[in-house]
Amino acid sequence: MLHKVDLKLQLLIGMSIYALAVFLSSFANDFDTFLLFYSCLGGVGMGIVYFLPVLAGWSYFSHIRPIVAGSILSWFSFAAIGYGLYALHSLNPNNEKAPIRIKNGMITEKYFPVDSPQV
Numbered sequence: 046m047l048h049k050v051d052l053k054l055q056l057l058i059g060m061s062i063y064a065l066a067v068f069l070s071s072f073a074n075d076f077d078t079f080l081l082f083y084s085c086l087g088g089v090g091m092g093i094v095y096f097l098p099v100l101a102g103w104s105y106f107s108h109i110r111p112i113v114a115g116s117i118l119s120w121f122s123f124a125a126i127g128y129g130l131y132a133l134h135s136l137n138p139n140n141e142k143a144p145i146r147i148k149n150g151m152i153t154e155k156y157f158p159v160d161s162p163q164v
Contacts, residue, residue: 052097059097063090095121 050058066087073079095117102113143155 052100055093056097059090059093061090062093063087066090 066082066089069086070079070082073082098117099114102117103110106113141157143157145156145158147154147156
């Protein structure tokens with residue numbers, strides 16, 4: 046698929062699959078369905094998108110392909126970690142604890158009240 050389809054179209058297909066996976070996982074009623082959509086389908090979309098910068102890097106730095114692939118994979122990971130920290134800080138800047146606790150089997154779920162600024 047890499048050399049048969051235009052790179053912009055591949056990027057559009059990959060990100061569309063990933064966006065569809067996130068959208069469908071938001072409607073999941075159980076963890077297995079969420080896992081199927083978010084991990085499996087989302088992984089396919091990100092896998093398509095991941096290989097495009099690797100291919101571009103390999104075309105410019107063909108003599109150090111493992112370093113190029115490792116660097117790009119590392120930056121995908123750093124971006125996910127950085128965005129996670131940014132989202133956590135922007136959604137709960139004062140690091141407040143959720144005051145409502147509900148016991149659900151062996152798990153204790155924690156919630157903020159509806160009138161909370163975190164909601």
